[in-house]
Amino acid sequence: MSSEGWNDRGWRRWFELTAVLRSFPGLAIGVVGASGVDSRGANGEAASFLEQQIGHVRGEWSSERLASDPRIAAGRAAYQAFGAKPKRHHSSMESLLQAILSGRSIPSVNPLVDLNNAISLRHVIPVGGDDLDPNGRRHPLDDRDC
Secondary structure (H helix, E strand, O other): OOOOOOOHHHHHHHHHHHHHHHHOOOOOOOOOOOOOOOOOOOOHHHHHHHHHHHHHHHHHOOHHHHHHOHHHHHHHHHHHHOOOOOOOOOOHHHHHHHHHHOOOOOOOOOHHHHHHHHHHHHHOOOOOOOOOOOOOOOOOOOOOOO
């Protein structure tokens, strides 16, 4: 792996990821890289896709389904394995579903966060994002739990 374009934060994330993979050998992680993406401003298509997925959750999910879904159970087991209390600290996926089922609104943040949330809802998988700008500049996607 080339270190070109990696700042200290990028390397720290890489070492954290390798530790997680050692602890959870059955874990599968997908990574998508993109360059030249501007996450500032509004994007009607991303916001619309998110609204469609929120509507699907409201129509198809219930608190009973949330409690019994094997994908949610796997997330809870992983949280418990690294010492978190899954009844107090939920995965981003479970928190997003719970918010929708309780009637809370999911605001549009920016196009990339909206797409992360929509994909997460559509496939019931946690999706996150990091801006790995090699110059270390802070961007809207930084430090957000998508």
